[in-house]
Amino acid sequence: MSGRRVLLVDDDELVREMVSFFLTESGFDVTTAEGGNDALDIIDKGSFFDVVVSDINMPEMSGLELAQEVKNRDLYIPFILLSGTPNDLTEAKRKELAIAECLLKDANLDTQIVSALKKYIGL
Secondary structure (H helix, E strand, O other): OOEEEEEEEEEEEEHHHHHHHHHOOOOOEEEEOOOOHHHHHHOOOOOOEEEEEEOOOOOOOOHHHHHHHHHHHHOOOOOOEEEEEOOOOOOHHHHHHEEEEEEEOOOOOHHHEEEHHHHHHOO
């Protein structure tokens, strides 16, 4: 899995640290961002990512808004969104914004994210 780059975006420092830890332990190269604007700054500096894992609900910019901003830059980067509550994201909206998966932040989050990453980045 070496070289599979993940941009992890979450405004909650504890969640960022936890998810970053188990993704790194699973062999992914993880870059973290505190929010959507931070993530866009990283992307705009030319960093390439195989996938973005982002919280859906963040104060300055939601995960959906971040996905839209990435699309506006003519970049295709699959997104895996994380949410503390079930969401009603439509299939059409998921396809439009390259949302590969929406995962609930629960006790199985670590295995769910790794499984989704393997599925969507061809591992």
